Amino acid sequence: MNLWGAIIVAAVIAFATKLAGHLIPAHLLSGRSTRRVMGAMPVALLAALVATQTFTGPSGTLVVDARLAAVGVAVLALLLRAPFIVVVVAGAATAAGLRWLGWG
Amino acid sequence: MLRQGLSVGVATGAYGISFGALAVAAGLDVWQACALSLLMFTGGSQFAFVGIIAAGGLASAASAIAAASMLGLRNALYALELTPLLGVRGPRRVAAAHLTIDESMAVAVTQDDVPASRLGFWVTGISVFVLWNLTTFVGALVGNAIGDPRTYGLDAAACAAFIALLWPRLRSRDSVAIAVVGGVVATLLTPTLPPGIPVVVAAAAALLAWREPRVNGDEPIGARS
Numbered sequence: 001m002n003l004w005g006a007i008i009v010a011a012v013i014a015f016a017t018k019l020a021g022h023l024i025p026a027h028l029l030s031g032r033s034t035r036r037v038m039g040a041m042p043v044a045l046l047a048a049l050v051a052t053q054t055f056t057g058p059s060g061t062l063v064v065d066a067r068l069a070a071v072g073v074a075v076l077a078l079l080l081r082a083p084f085i086v087v088v089v090a091g092a093a094t095a096a097g098l099r100w101l102g103w104g
Numbered sequence: 105m106l107r108q109g110l111s112v113g114v115a116t117g118a119y120g121i122s123f124g125a126l127a128v129a130a131g132l133d134v135w136q137a138c139a140l141s142l143l144m145f146t147g148g149s150q151f152a153f154v155g156i157i158a159a160g161g162l163a164s165a166a167s168a169i170a171a172a173s174m175l176g177l178r179n180a181l182y183a184l185e186l187t188p189l190l191g192v193r194g195p196r197r198v199a200a201a202h203l204t205i206d207e208s209m210a211v212a213v214t215q216d217d218v219p220a221s222r223l224g225f226w227v228t229g230i231s232v233f234v235l236w237n238l239t240t241f242v243g244a245l246v247g248n249a250i251g252d253p254r255t256y257g258l259d260a261a262a263c264a265a266f267i268a269l270l271w272p273r274l275r276s277r278d279s280v281a282i283a284v285v286g287g288v289v290a291t292l293l294t295p296t297l298p299p300g301i302p303v304v305v306a307a308a309a310a311l312l313a314w315r316e317p318r319v320n321g322d323e324p325i326g327a328r329s
Contacts, residue, residue, distance in 0.1 A: 003157070006165040007136055010153055011143035013173045018146075019201040021183025033314045038177050040282050040313035042148060045175050046270035047283035048290035048306035049155055052299075053263045056159060060295050070260035071267055078271045085118035091264025095257030 066095040066104025109224055112207050113231025117239040119147055119265075124243020126151070126262050129253035130158035134244040141240040145233065146205055148269050149175045152303070155262055160299025167300025174307050182209040189213075189221050203229030278317050285309040 001009075054071050057063030070091040077087045098104045120141065127137035132154060140150050149172035156168040183204045189212060192200050208229035215221040250256055274280050286309035293302035 001162070001165055003132065003136060003162060003165070004139075006157075006162070006169055007132075007139055007153075008143070010149070010169045010172045011140065013169065014144045014146050014149055014176045014179070015202060017173065017176045018179045018183055018204045019198065021180030021204065022187050022197055022201045026184050026187075032316075035181060036313040036317075037310050038181055040279065040310040041174050041177055041307055043270065043273050043279045043282045044286035044307050044309035045152065045171060045303060046148065046266055046273070047286035047309075048303040049152055049171075050263060050266040050270060051287035051291045051306075052159065052294055052303055053155055053259070053266060055291055056294055056299070060297075060299070062291065062294060066257070067260045067263050070257060071263050074264035074267050078268060083115065083118065084265075084268050085122065087268040088122045088261050088264045092257035092261035095260030096255065097257075099254065099257070 066098040069098055069104070070095040106223070106227055109211055109227030110231050112211060112228050113235050116147070116207055116232045117235030120236045120239025121243035121246065122261060122265055123147065123150055123154075123236075124240040124245070125247035125250070125258060126158070126243075126265065127154045127240075128244045128247030129250075129258045129262075130154040131161065132157070132244075134241070134248060137244040137247075138237065138241050141237045144172070144176075145202060145236070146176050146179055147236070148206075149173070151262070151265055151269065155266070156300040156303065158259070158262065164298060164300035167298070167304050170304045171300065171307070174304070178206075179204050182206075185209070186212060186225065189218065190225060191222075200225070200229075203233060205229070205232065207232050276317070278313065282309050282312050285312065 050071065054067045055062045055064070073094040074087050074091040077090045095104065123141065124137050127140065128134065140153065144150055152175050153168045153172040156164050156171055160167065183201065186200070186204060186209060190200050208225050211228040212221045212225035215224050247258070250258065253259055270283060274283060286306040289309060290302040290306040293305055
């Protein structure tokens with residue numbers, strides 16, 4: 001599969017998921033446990049993405065570098081209720097600054 | 105409410121810049137970045153998709169699709185709540201489905217009456233759609249101009265983006281526990297599995313939400329964002 005193929009497949013699944021919610025009878029997804037698990041999925045996936053994006057080094061090794069400092073600054077910004085774009089730019093600037101100083 | 109919908113649209117536009125830049129840094133071209141925003145149109149899934157492609161390239165395409173699709177499952181739950189509220193059929197229902205995202209859902213369900221909910225849904229959905237796509241394009245051009253993503257910390261920007269997307273969902277002790285388990289599982293699996301697979305496996309941490317939440321004042325997880 002090339003990259004375009006992957007994009008189209010992922011986009012079709014995303015749209016089908018949304019449409020399914022509008023078309024299928026509500027009672028099929030009405031189990032409270034089912035709904036809780038579906039609702040919790042973004043939490044598990046996003047946490048996994050934070051972890052892997054932060055610690056994955058070359059060829060799957062775990063490393064601590066400027067990205068961990070960036071996440072720390074991002075959390076600080078979130079605690080100060082900064083908007084999304086400020087959090088992202090602060091994270092990027094932290095890593096860029098540390099690398100400019102020769103670390104990470 | 106009109107202002108609420110439009111301002112949500114403008115705020116989301118700012119994510120679009122980061123998404124476009126990160127998508128290009130991950131190896132997508134400008135048009136592929138724009139295609140994701142036009143066709144997939146659900147921010148968290150798009151960030152996940154390009155994040156995994158950035159780590160593993162085309163070889164991890166299946167994981168990228170799987171992670172993006174699982175992140176998008178919540179949109180089906182939003183749709184279940186929105187359908188009776190919107191009362192649309194035919195082509196407008198297809199449009200409503202495409203616009204079913206965190207933001208349009210949040211504005212629609214917090215209005216006092218049905219007409220306001222409907223207007224809130226459409227104004228928010230359409231303004232987010234327009235701005236998200238425009239800013240993705242701008243972000244992708246910026247990302248193209250930057251060159252090596254590490255110099256400007258774009259790889260770290262991805263980490264910051266994911267924690268910022270996660271943050272508002274950590275409102276109960278149970279969701280914090282699920283986040284910790286998901287993060288630890290993914291980290292431990294990273295040295296042994298191909299990129300992307302640890303993220304997909306870590307999604308199983310969501311099964312911790314199967315049992316009834318303890319009655320200790322915690323908000324139930326999976327409540328809307």
